[in-house]
Amino acid sequence: MDYTYFQISEQSLVVEFPEQINVEENKLIQSVARELIADNAVGVTGVIPAYHTLTINFDFDLTSYNDLVNQIDEIISNSNDQTTTGRTIIELPVCYNQDFGPDLQDVADFAKVSVDELIKMHTSTDYFIYMMGFLPGFAYMGSVPEQIAMPRLEVPRKKIAPGSVGIAGAQTGMYPVESPGGWRLIGRTPVKLYDPANPVLKYQSGNYIRFKQISEQEYADIQKADANGEYELNVITEGGRNDG
Structure with missing residues (x-):
């Protein structure tokens, strides 16, 4: 190379x-x-x-x-002489609705699909974490299906809630803390992604994220369990040497 x-x-x-x-x-x-x-x-x-x-x-x-x-x-x-076939996949629960994802309908319209089809497309891919930044725990991942790769907002929002999941062109990612941002928001995870009191992250560069659709009730249940330290993310290891 x-x-x-x-x-x-x-x-x-x-x-x-x-x-x-x-x-x-x-x-x-x-x-x-x-x-x-x-x-x-x-x-x-x-x-x-x-x-x-x-x-x-x-x-x-x-x-x-x-x-x-x-x-x-x-x-x-x-x-170059080594083969890496293993993958570590972290399954992240996400509730896709208009309250958590104010751009959900706009992205569906951009893709010329229904909201249900958009959600199915977004959850059908395992996303590789290319790098971390601009916030602690912010993972830059790709690539979303080309059909739903909607560009960033022209005017960024001043405040985005922690856990918000968005799309920016071919990239997708989660906002780990409250922040301004211009990504198209389509859902939110109830899992606390970053805690300054315990900054060990649940994922890292080289891992894959698999989004799993959950209901509003499941969101509330997981959020409560996570706050009590009773929720564990599902981690899947697929053969060979892990990427993460």
């Missing part, structure tokens, strides 16, 4: 792959990031994986740009 290096500061470099939203490419980026952290690579102080880039911060007193490039080249070469 083709890639290029750019040194963006004395102590930072970027590995850039072809500009695309591609699962296999992103898996490689995340694999390199994990290897650098897991191996305690000398001089590496941080890694930031994104859709098609990997930013690496390093201490130039402990390593050099050229040494780091050589190490990354070796990791990528070894990664």
Whole structure:
């Protein structure tokens, strides 16, 4: 796979792959990031994986740009020889209705389908988590069926409730905390996605999210159980080596 290096500061470099939203490419980026952290690579102080880039911060007193490039080249070469067929899928319950998803009808109209058909389309795909940001626990995932890939709102909302599930072009994702945002909201999960008192996330880059439609009563029941620490997300591991 083709890639290029750019040194963006004395102590930072970027590995850039072809500009695309591609699962296999992103898996490689995340694999390199994990290897650098897991191996305690000398001089590496941080890694930031994104859709098609990997930013690496390093201490130039402990390593050099050229040494780091050589190490990354070796990791990528070894990664190309490995097969990753396993998947970790987190099943996330979502209530799709007009109160929780004010853009539900607009997205259905955009796709020229009924609301029920839209929900079926959104829940029929397992979504790969390409990267995390712009909020703690915000997962950038893709790709939704092209027919429902409605662009962002022209004017973002000033306040979006935690747990809201939205679409922005080919991407889908969940707002883990209250935030402004311009994604098209189609539903909401009752599960608390991020807790600053316990910031360990229930999912990470490389996992898959599978949305499961629930009723309003199920939403209320799960929300109560989750608040009491009595609700566990369903996690499915499919053979081979896990991506997450």
